[in-house]
Amino acid sequence: xxxxxxxxxxxxxxxxxxxxxxxxxxxxxxxxxxxxxxxxxxxxxxxxxxxxxxxxxxxxxxxxxxxxxxxxxxxxxxxxxxxxxxxxxxxxxxxxxxxxxxxx
Numbered sequence: 001x002x003x004x005x006x007x008x009x010x011x012x013x014x015x016x017x018x019x020x021x022x023x024x025x026x027x028x029x030x031x032x033x034x035x036x037x038x039x040x041x042x043x044x045x046x047x048x049x050x051x052x053x054x055x056x057x058x059x060x061x062x063x064x065x066x067x068x069x070x071x072x073x074x075x076x077x078x079x080x081x082x083x084x085x086x087x088x089x090x091x092x093x094x095x096x097x098x099x100x101x102x103x104x
Contacts (some may be wrong), residue, residue, distance in 0.1 A: 021028065061069075
């Protein structure tokens with residue numbers, strides 16, 4: 001009589017995903033995504049409730065912010081005495097080898 005001894009690298013049947021679950025894995029993922037989306041609905045419904053803050057205008061920025069924004073000078077955008085980098089150079093050049101094998 002021949003007795004087969006399992007190797008230590010062989011996996012047990014209890015460690016393998018059942019075939020029915022493997023075959024219907026897309027349904028499982030779709031169902032879990034649907035459950036996640038449905039669980040977010042109460043939070044989204046509460047986010048639209050503006051009656052909790054009746055003293056605040058729905059889309060208006062605070063007055064102090066508008067005052068600061070109007071008086072802001074954007075010096076950080078342009079450095080005095082330096083030319084602005086051309087758009088093509090700023091958007092097409094990178095110094096990383098993994099983004100292009102033609103780098104030396």
